[in-house]
Each structure stands twice: as C-alpha cells, then as structure tokens.
Amino acid sequence: MEGKTKKIVALTKDGKEFLIGDLSKDFHTHFGVISKNDFSKRKCTTNTGKEFFLFTPCFVDLFKSMKRAAQVILPKDSAAIVAETMVGKKSVVVDAGVGSGFLAAFLANICKKVISYEVRKEFVKIAKKNRDLLGLMNWEIKHKDVKNGIDEKNVDLVVFDLPEPWNCLDTASAALKRGAFFVCYLPNLTQVKRLVEELGKRDDFVYIKTIEVFKREWLVKEKLLRPEHHALTHTAFLVFSRRV
Amino acid sequence: MEGKTKKIVALTKDGKEFLIGDLSKDFHTHFGVISKNDFSKRKCTTNTGKEFFLFTPCFVDLFKSMKRAAQVILPKDSAAIVAETMVGKKSVVVDAGVGSGFLAAFLANICKKVISYEVRKEFVKIAKKNRDLLGLMNWEIKHKDVKNGIDEKNVDLVVFDLPEPWNCLDTASAALKRGAFFVCYLPNLTQVKRLVEELGKRDDFVYIKTIEVFKREWLVKEKLLRPEHHALTHTAFLVFSRRV
Amino acid sequence: MEGKTKKIVALTKDGKEFLIGDLSKDFHTHFGVISKNDFSKRKCTTNTGKEFFLFTPCFVDLFKSMKRAAQVILPKDSAAIVAETMVGKKSVVVDAGVGSGFLAAFLANICKKVISYEVRKEFVKIAKKNRDLLGLMNWEIKHKDVKNGIDEKNVDLVVFDLPEPWNCLDTASAALKRGAFFVCYLPNLTQVKRLVEELGKRDDFVYIKTIEVFKREWLVKEKLLRPEHHALTHTAFLVFSRRV
Amino acid sequence: MEGKTKKIVALTKDGKEFLIGDLSKDFHTHFGVISKNDFSKRKCTTNTGKEFFLFTPCFVDLFKSMKRAAQVILPKDSAAIVAETMVGKKSVVVDAGVGSGFLAAFLANICKKVISYEVRKEFVKIAKKNRDLLGLMNWEIKHKDVKNGIDEKNVDLVVFDLPEPWNCLDTASAALKRGAFFVCYLPNLTQVKRLVEELGKRDDFVYIKTIEVFKREWLVKEKLLRPEHHALTHTAFLVFSRRV
Numbered sequence: 001m002e003g004k005t006k007k008i009v010a011l012t013k014d015g016k017e018f019l020i021g022d023l024s025k026d027f028h029t030h031f032g033v034i035s036k037n038d039f040s041k042r043k044c045t046t047n048t049g050k051e052f053f054l055f056t057p058c059f060v061d062l063f064k065s066m067k068r069a070a071q072v073i074l075p076k077d078s079a080a081i082v083a084e085t086m087v088g089k090k091s092v093v094v095d096a097g098v099g100s101g102f103l104a105a106f107l108a109n110i111c112k113k114v115i116s117y118e119v120r121k122e123f124v125k126i127a128k129k130n131r132d133l134l135g136l137m138n139w140e141i142k143h144k145d146v147k148n149g150i151d152e153k154n155v156d157l158v159v160f161d162l163p164e165p166w167n168c169l170d171t172a173s174a175a176l177k178r179g180a181f182f183v184c185y186l187p188n189l190t191q192v193k194r195l196v197e198e199l200g201k202r203d204d205f206v207y208i209k210t211i212e213v214f215k216r217e218w219l220v221k222e223k224l225l226r227p228e229h230h231a232l233t234h235t236a237f238l239v240f241s242r243r244v
Numbered sequence: 245m246e247g248k249t250k251k252i253v254a255l256t257k258d259g260k261e262f263l264i265g266d267l268s269k270d271f272h273t274h275f276g277v278i279s280k281n282d283f284s285k286r287k288c289t290t291n292t293g294k295e296f297f298l299f300t301p302c303f304v305d306l307f308k309s310m311k312r313a314a315q316v317i318l319p320k321d322s323a324a325i326v327a328e329t330m331v332g333k334k335s336v337v338v339d340a341g342v343g344s345g346f347l348a349a350f351l352a353n354i355c356k357k358v359i360s361y362e363v364r365k366e367f368v369k370i371a372k373k374n375r376d377l378l379g380l381m382n383w384e385i386k387h388k389d390v391k392n393g394i395d396e397k398n399v400d401l402v403v404f405d406l407p408e409p410w411n412c413l414d415t416a417s418a419a420l421k422r423g424a425f426f427v428c429y430l431p432n433l434t435q436v437k438r439l440v441e442e443l444g445k446r447d448d449f450v451y452i453k454t455i456e457v458f459k460r461e462w463l464v465k466e467k468l469l470r471p472e473h474h475a476l477t478h479t480a481f482l483v484f485s486r487r488v
Numbered sequence: 489m490e491g492k493t494k495k496i497v498a499l500t501k502d503g504k505e506f507l508i509g510d511l512s513k514d515f516h517t518h519f520g521v522i523s524k525n526d527f528s529k530r531k532c533t534t535n536t537g538k539e540f541f542l543f544t545p546c547f548v549d550l551f552k553s554m555k556r557a558a559q560v561i562l563p564k565d566s567a568a569i570v571a572e573t574m575v576g577k578k579s580v581v582v583d584a585g586v587g588s589g590f591l592a593a594f595l596a597n598i599c600k601k602v603i604s605y606e607v608r609k610e611f612v613k614i615a616k617k618n619r620d621l622l623g624l625m626n627w628e629i630k631h632k633d634v635k636n637g638i639d640e641k642n643v644d645l646v647v648f649d650l651p652e653p654w655n656c657l658d659t660a661s662a663a664l665k666r667g668a669f670f671v672c673y674l675p676n677l678t679q680v681k682r683l684v685e686e687l688g689k690r691d692d693f694v695y696i697k698t699i700e701v702f703k704r705e706w707l708v709k710e711k712l713l714r715p716e717h718h719a720l721t722h723t724a725f726l727v728f729s730r731r732v
Numbered sequence: 733m734e735g736k737t738k739k740i741v742a743l744t745k746d747g748k749e750f751l752i753g754d755l756s757k758d759f760h761t762h763f764g765v766i767s768k769n770d771f772s773k774r775k776c777t778t779n780t781g782k783e784f785f786l787f788t789p790c791f792v793d794l795f796k797s798m799k800r801a802a803q804v805i806l807p808k809d810s811a812a813i814v815a816e817t818m819v820g821k822k823s824v825v826v827d828a829g830v831g832s833g834f835l836a837a838f839l840a841n842i843c844k845k846v847i848s849y850e851v852r853k854e855f856v857k858i859a860k861k862n863r864d865l866l867g868l869m870n871w872e873i874k875h876k877d878v879k880n881g882i883d884e885k886n887v888d889l890v891v892f893d894l895p896e897p898w899n900c901l902d903t904a905s906a907a908l909k910r911g912a913f914f915v916c917y918l919p920n921l922t923q924v925k926r927l928v929e930e931l932g933k934r935d936d937f938v939y940i941k942t943i944e945v946f947k948r949e950w951l952v953k954e955k956l957l958r959p960e961h962h963a964l965t966h967t968a969f970l971v972f973s974r975r976v
Contacts, residue, residue, distance in 0.1 A: 009423060011488065015451040042422065042488065053450055053488035055423035058400070060330035075327035080459070083323035086304035088353035089333040109332035110354050156302070178286065179253060179299035189462075189469060189713040189921055196464045206297055207259040210462040215324070216721060218433075218454040218481065220440045225433060225677040227722040233704060234715040237462065244255065244286065244297035433677055433957040460965060469921040471966040477948060478959040497911060499976065503939040530910065530976065541938055541976035543911035546888070548818035567815035568947070571807035574792035576841035577821035597820035598842050644790070666774065667741060667787035677950075677957060684952040694785055695747040698950040703812070706921075706942040706969065708928040713921060725950065732743065732774065732785035 008039050009061045010052040019057060019065045059109050059134070066130045068100045069123065073161060073185060077235055078106035080213040081159060084240050085181040087111055091156040094175055096146035096168075099161060101127035101139075103185075108139035111156075115139075117146040150175035161185040166198040173204045176243035184239045192237050205241040212237050252283050253305045254296040263301060263309045303353050303378070310374045312344045313367065317405060317429060321479055322350035324457040325403060328484050329425040331355055335400040338419055340390035340412075343405060345371035345383075347429075352383035355400075359383075361390040394419035405429040410442040417448045420487035428483045436481050449485040456481050496527050497549045498540040507545060507553045547597050547622070554618045556588045557611065561649060561673060565723055566594035568701040569647060572728050573669040575599055579644040582663055584634035584656075587649060589615035589627075591673075596627035599644075603627075605634040638663035649673040654686040661692045664731035672727045680725050693729040700725050740771050741793045742784040751789060751797045791841050791866070798862045800832045801855065805893060805917060809967055810838035812945040813891060816972050817913040819843055823888040826907055828878035828900075831893060833859035833871075835917075840871035843888075849878040882907035893917040898930040905936045908975035916971045924969050937973040944969050 008020040010027065020027045020039065027034040032046025038054065045051050063075075081103075087093060089112060095104050096117035104127065108114040116139065118124045124143045131139050142151075147168055150158070154177040160168060165184045172182045182205060186192050192210055199205045217228045252264040254271065264271045264283065271278040276290025282298065289295050307319075325347075331337060333356060339348050340361035348371065352358040360383065362368045368387045375383050386395075391412055394402070398421040404412060409428045416426045426449060430436050436454055443449045461472045496508040498515065508515045508527065515522040520534025526542065533539050551563075569591075575581060577600060583592050584605035592615065596602040604627065606612045612631045619627050630639075635656055638646070642665040648656060653672045660670045670693060674680050680698055687693045705716045740752040742759065752759045752771065759766040764778025770786065777783050795807075813835075819825060821844060827836050828849035836859065840846040848871065850856045856875045863871050874883075879900055882890070886909040892900060897916045904914045914937060918924050924942055931937045949960045 011451060011486065013450045015453070017451075055488060058330070058423050059332060060328075061423070063330055075330070076324070076457070079323035079327035080320070082326060082354070083319035084304075086302065086307055086319070086350070086353060088303060089355075106330070109330060110326070111333075179302050179305070187714055188711060189464075190711050190925075192462070192464055193469060193922075200465075206257045207255060207261075208464075209259065210464050212460050212462070213320070214458040214460070216456050216458070218436070218456070220433075220436055220452075220454050223676060223678050225437060226675055226725075229720060229722050230718060231721040232717065233719040233721065234717050237714075242255065244299060431958055432955060434681075434955050437678075467920060467922050470919055470969075473964060473966050474962060475965040476961060477963040477965065478961050481958075499939060499974065501938045503941065505939075543976060546818065546911050547820060548816075549911070551818055563815035563818070564812070564945070567811035568808070570814060570842070571811035572792075574790070574795055574807070574838070574841060576791060577843075594818070597818060598814070599821075667790050667793070677952075680950070680952055681957060688953075694745045695743060695749075696952075697747070698952050700948050700950070701808070702946040702948070704944050704946070706924070706944070708921075708924055708940075708942050709932075713925060730743065732787060 007057050007062075009055055009057045010034055011055075012050065012052055017061070017064070019061055062134050063105060066100065066102065066105065066133060067126055068102070069126050070099060072100050073103040074235055075102075075106060076213055076215045077185065077238065078103045080211065080238055081157075081183050082107075082110065084209070084211070084238070085157050085183065087157050087181075092152065092154075093157040093159065094150055094152055094155050095159040095161070097123065097161060098127045098141060099123055101130045101141070103159060103161065104139055104141075105130060105134055105136060108136040109134075111138070113138045113140070115152055116141045117144050117150070118142070119145040146171060156180050157183065159183045159185065163191070165191075166195050169198060169202065169205070173202075173243060178244060180243050182241050182243055185236050186239060187236045189237065192239055195239055199241050204243060206244050207240070207242045209240045210237055211240070251301050251306075252298055253301045254278055254298050256294065256296055261305070261308070263305055306378050307349060310344065310346065310349065310377060311370055312346070313370050314343060316344050317347040318479055319346075319350060320457055320459045321429065321482065322347045324455065324482055325401075325427050326351075326354065328453070328455070328482070329401050329427065331401050331425075336396065336398075337401040337403065338394055338396055338399050339403040339405070341367065341405055342371045342385060343367055345374045345385070347403060347405065348383055348385075349374060349378055349380060352380040353378075355382070357382045357384070359396055360385045361388050361394070362386070363389040390415060400424050401427065403427045403429065407435070409435075410439050413442060413446065413449070417446075417487060422488060424487050426485050426487055429480050430483060431480045433481065436483055439483055443485055448487060450488050451484070451486045453484045454481055455484070495545050495550075497543055497545045498522055499543075500538065500540055505549070505552070507549055550622050551593060554588065554590065554593065554621060555614055556590070557614050558587060560588050561591040562723055563590075563594060564701055564703045565673065565726060566591045568699065568726055569645075569671050570595075570598065572697070572699070572726070573645050573671065575645050575669075580640065580642075581645040581647065582638055582640055582643050583647040583649070585611065585649055586615045586629060587611055589618045589629070591647060591649065592627055592629075593618060593622055593624060596624040597622075599626070601626045601628070603640055604629045605632050605638070606630070607633040634659060644668050645671065647671045647673065651679070653679075654683050657686060657690065657693070661690075661731060666732060668731050670729050670731055673724050674727060675724045677725065680727055683727055687729050692731060694732050695728070695730045697728045698725055699728070739789050739794075741787050741789045742766055743787075744782065744784060749793070749796070751793060794866050795837060798832065798834065798837065798865060799858055800834070801858050802831060804832050805835040806967055807834075807838060808945055808947045809917065809970065810835045812943065812970055813889075813915050814839075814842065816941070816943070816970075817889050817915065819889050819913075824884065824886075825889040825891065826882055826884055826887050827891040827893070829855065829893055830859045830873060831855055833862045833873070835891060835893065836871055836873075837862060837866055837868060840868040841866075843870070845870045845872070847872045847874065847884055849874050849876050849882070851875075851877040878903060888912050889915065891915045891917065895923070897923075898927050901930060901934065901937070905934075905975060910976060912975050914973050914975055917968050918971060919968045921969065924971055927971055931973050936975060938976050939972070939974045941972045942969055943972070
C-alpha cells in the first residue's frame, strides 16, 4: 500500500474507477452505494445492482487521484523521457518547475531520488500534497528558483518544464554528470528552435534530439474495431541532449 | 558503471556513438582512430581530425549495444507499458517470451525484479548474454514454457509477447496480485480482437484497454524544422487489463 | 456564382465565416450587424466595429453550409478517394448510400456526372436540398436500394458507404468498366476484414488496398508554432480495388 | 484512352502493374513474357505461368508512369489542396514552380485549365513530356519566372511550390479573384512561420490555415491486420489563405 492512510479502489468491469479514502463509511457513486461492509471483499454490488471489484490501490490508482493545477505532464511524455534516457532505480533526477508534480511523481516511483525546484509557492503546496498522497519519501520539493542554481551535483537527469529553458543551461550543465541527459518539455517549436540553437553554440551538450510522442486508443468490442474518434493530438515536444 | 568490464562511450557532437569495450588498444572508427591514451580524457580528436567526447557508459549506452535476434520490443513500447501500469522500483514483473530481452532489460532497470520465461533455447542464450552485458542482477531468465505455469505469485505485472496469449490466461491470472496489470504485445489486430474477446468472457480481468504508441523525430537545424521523412509507423498494439 | 440565388460570404481576418442568404436585409452576427448597404463592398465594419471581408461565395463556402444529418464523409476522405482513383472531369461516378450527400457533392464538383443511390427517404430529401443549394446539375439522386442493381454501366468509380458492402459486390462489378475503381468507406476494421476476404474470393476485383488518412492542423501565430491540442483522430478506413 | 498512343495496363491480382507502351511486340516482365497476342484479352498468363489482367489505362495508370525529377508533390498533398479549396471542373488554376508537374497534372485532370510557371528549363522539358504522356490539353506550361508576374487574372487558385513564396505575394494577389485560395507547399516550418508572418501583415489575404496530411496503409490478409511497418511520415506543410 502506497500513501499514508489505507484506501480501497472500486473498479467496474468496463473501467469506471473510484478511490475510497474513508473506510469508516459507505461510499456513494452515481452507480449506487458501496457498503462499508463490502470493502474487504473481492467483488460487491451496489444497492442499485452495479458490480464493483475492490482491491488495495496500486501506485497508478493514487497517481490518477493527484490534484492538478494548470497543464500537467502526462504519463506518455514522462515515459518517453524514461525511454530515451533510461533512468532507473539507481538514478538521481532534478526537475524544474515542478508544477503539480506529475512528472516528478512518475519519476520518483522509478528513480532513487527526485529533487524538484519550483519558484511558485502555490505549486510547491500542490506538489507536496500530491507527494503525501503518493507516499513518495524519495521526492524532495524545494521552493527555489532553478535559475539561481541547482544544489545537487553529478545527477543523472535534469528535466526542465520552463518557458525559457535556454536561460538555465549553465545551471543544468553544472548539475549533470558526464554522459547524463538534459531534457526540455516544450509546447511550441519556436521554443524548440531557440533551445536547439543555444545548445548548439555550447561545447558541453551534444547529441541533440527532438521528438514528439502520440498515443492512440482503440475500441475493441464486438463489431467495433477502430481507433477512438477524438483524441489529444499534441502536448509538447521533448528535446534531449547529453552533457559531455 | 553497469556491466562486468569497464567500457568507454565515444560520442560525436551530432550523435554518432561508439562503445569501446577493450581499453587496452586504440579504437578504430570510420571517422579515424581514437588513441587509447585519450580514453580517460573528456574530449579527444581522431588521427583524421574528428572530435569525440568520452565518458563512462550509462545504462542506455549498454542497452543500445545489446544483441538482437528477431523482432525486439522497442523502448517506446516498453515505456508505454510503464506509463499505463506505473510499475516502479518496488514492482516484481514476469515476462514471456523473453526474445532478445529488450523489454525485460528495460523493466529490470526500473523494477525490483524481473523474471523472464522463454521456451526457445537460442533466445535464452541471447537474453543471458544481454543480461551479462548490462550487469542486471535482478533479472532472472528461466528456460521454461510459460504455458506450464508461472512459479511466482503476487506479482505486479505480467507481460506476454506471445503469438497466442489467450492460451495462457489462467497462468497469468494465477501469478498476478489483485489490482495488478496483465499486458499483451500484439502486432496484429486479429490477435487483439481474439484476446479481448477471451478476456471479456472471464471474471478475473477487467478494465481492458488497447493502445498504440508513435514516436516522431524532428530535424531542427538552421533552416530545417520538420519531421523526419521516413519512420517506423507500426510495431504492435498493447492490450492492458487488470486482475481482480 | 453557384446555387440558385445570389448569396454573399462575410469573412473575418481570422476566418470566422458567414453565408448571407437574404441580401434584402441587414445581417446579424454575434460580432455585430453587417448593413445591407455594405454587401457590395470588399470590406465593411459592423456596428460594433468588427471588420468583415465580403465576396461572392465559392463552391467551398456553399459546401460548408450544407445540411448534415447523421455522420457525413469529410472532404479529407473524399479527397483521398480522388487521390487514389484520380477520377476527374471526364469521369462518371456512382455512390450509395448518399447520406447527406457530402461525398457526392464533393465529387460532382469534380466529375462529369455523379449518380447517387439511397434507400432512406429522409436522406434523399436532404441530399436533394443540398444539391439545390450547390446548384449541381450533374448530380442525380435516385431513391432506390443499390442492392437491387445499378442502372448505369461502364462507370469509372463506384463508392459504397454501406454497413455491409460485401452484399453488393455483383452490383458494383456489373456497373464498373474494366480498370475502374471500387471504393468502400468503412468505420470499422471488422468490416474491412470481411470486405477484403469477400473481394479476395472473386476474380473480378484485384489490387485491394486499405488506407486511412489524417489531417493535422497547426497553430502558427507569433510565438505559437504547434499542432492543435485536440482533433478528430478517426473517421473511417477506405478500401480500394480495381474491376478487371 | 488518355495520352497520344494506345497503351495497355497489365495488372497482377496483388497489384503489380506494368504499362505496355508498344503493342507491336511481346512484353517482358520479371514474372515472364506477356504475348502481344494476349493484349486484347481480359486475362492472360505469362510463359512462366503468372496471371495478368489487361485493360486500357485510366488516368491514374498514366500518372504513375510520369517521369520524376527531384522531389514531387504526391497525390495525398494535391488532394488535400482540392479538399480545402474545392476547386473543380470550372476552376482555373496557376501553379509555380511546376517541377515534374505532379501537382499540375493532378489538378489538370480535375480543373478547367491549369497554367504552370517554371523558371528552370530542364523542368519545363520534363513537365511537357509528362503532359504529352497524359494527353492533358488544358495544361499550359510557361517557361517564365513567376516573380515577374502572372499573366492570368481572376483565377480560382494559385499554388506555389517555391522555397521563398513570401517574395511573390503581390504576384499571387494580383492573379486571384476575390474569395479565391492561395496555397503554399512548404517542407519546413521555418518557411511556414515566415510566410504566415508576411501574410499577416497584409490586408489582402485572410483565413490563414496550416495543415499536414498523412496516409497510413494497412495490411489486410488472412491473419494480418495491421498498419505497414515503415512509411513516409513527412512531405510538406500546406498553408492556405484566401484573397479578399
């Protein structure tokens, strides 16, 4: 069980999911009421006859109940960062700005340690709340402007979700160990172009690579066998480079 | 440093990468010779004037030098499995068949333990070679047919890269803890359709979801600002479900 | 000027478009009122100060004001049919069912003649209304079930937007000249699979090809340079074959 | 029959296509020899037993045998221009530079008249050769630099496949009738950005829209039901605007 207090997930066959946080009373859904007496069962039925499966939440269940403010970095993009950099359980990662902490939380579940920098007080608060929800002891959140420097040295990955990351290249460079990755999450190609130009002028970042990642969900049910009709078609571009 | 013996990465500014395995002699590339006397430097120049940056390999560098036989599961798809299931450093994962071990190695870098099942002897051999290269002590490879059962219980994720995974659903079900994910990697939608039908008949797998993931690389250099012209447009579909 | 009665298009700089059908009175928009005295000008300003450009409608302007019932075939898919079959101004085309007539209208603007079959009376009515709006004299709409046969012979293209086109293959075959294309618009791959199987059993259709077509719109404005965030990600698959 | 001299198409069941230009002698393929005595049949077999279907070429068959030099505009992009502008058989179109004439030929098959401008002599020659092959009498090719002006007035569409189309905006504007479309085919977003900026400064072009179009081909055969593995992932961006 992750997080501080015991919780229960209630899931329908077709994927409607509820996170039950207070186990001392019945849980009300728009599919009817789940009795607190059923919380310890594998399967139960609401008073209106809807079937639910119950289990202790996995990390992903708690992740989905994270508080979000402003735009968050989605798992598809966080995972793409892992795919390209292959950080793992021995890695130390720095990210800035943390925002609601979706990227940092995703990485803290995988890496040895994540240190987040955030200059905006309200986001520090939200990120800390999310950290508590997820019970991630290896995720440190600093209320500091990353422009003023990264305290850590020899880290394996620095990720910036900043509007003008080219202003903090010295900072990233100083924190990274040789061979390690520097990644920027950038919604616009104007930002990508500027960043790549600035990186290209330097001698300490090489192997610059820009990607975007798409996820397409399919409907597979009886005669249906087709992609979903509407979807998210853009979040951001990811620019990778290696510190040498 | 991962792996058994010390190695060095030599990387050009534009991303040409070499893994130097024998540090006792000069290294020959088609960009000229890197002198063994330069291996400990940050930067060096070949006898023909090409500049290289040198550093101790990260996991990703060793991963790229893995031996591959037949079709492998690419990092973009392995990462999509992590994105959807959010397995992490506390997770225990079973995969079958292991093939060259690209998925298993990717997950072993992230998870507590990976146990691979493989019925084909030649792939067991290749996967073990790759495990040695990567120095992954938490990756166990079993020369066993997964159809005959999974020894482990209460695991957090089972991934099948099998042509007919619907024949092994009981096996997967028995190994998974409640709430955990069962994932199949399937090149064809005929397979997806069959699997989803079989899962739908059962009471122990719910929340069935099918996705595909694309990666698009961009060229960003001076006046160039465009996607690459040709790319991989299909690897496989990923079918997710949760054991309840 | 297309269509029966004179109309005027009013277009803002950023692409808000209105089709003014009654030129005898002022036109009300949520950007203010366009005075009827301005209809003959190139440019005018509403009473609330919004600038509009005015011109005689092109075919595309009338097309956008077509009445639509149920799902329509979008220009991206109609154009893909033209791209693959290269029908042109000498071509005779048959389509069924006509639906609201979006495909037929698109093709009638290009081809010599389009003959539409439709069994549902309400759609015949809508399609005829749209034909009148567009003033397409070369588009014939028949209230007939295509299953009972196509009257025309030696046509250059037959397009079916039918749920079970495999029931009408003899019909299509009889109408097509040798070398001509038979195209089916199919939302689901289960339909595609069935159709391709049925076509494969026959000796009169060869060169079977299945495609899907995507359109991605970009935002290009000052610092914005990115794809739109959300979009249509699926309409239908197009199956092509040639009558021999 | 299009083109000057009689030709025959020979097509295998799975889509291998040959255009037979000289009907006075046997035709050699790597599937064996098609006897000239079979040219008038519907179906024949080569001396090595391969079955071919024979028919008079359609426009698309001749189009596929066009000579190509440098990069050509593919039908998917030409069709996207038709989808957005809805030019048809009453439309007069100007394009520059013509290149090998793939776009112009595509449009000439649809439109009333196409006038092409091309400054490079060798491309004028190739385009004229292609025009003769296709027998398109309504396609005029001018060996003139479009920068020096377009002779035609009141045209329905101007398409530029030029590296710096922003240098010819006055030219395009002068040729177009009000409400008509101006389209640029641009491989790079740096070009798109520059063009959109220049168009935005003017009062005679509005409704600026940038798109890209993808085509994905599917394999549908027995157990295969999947997209092709590799494909073209980028050709160019299309920028649309309307002359007011």
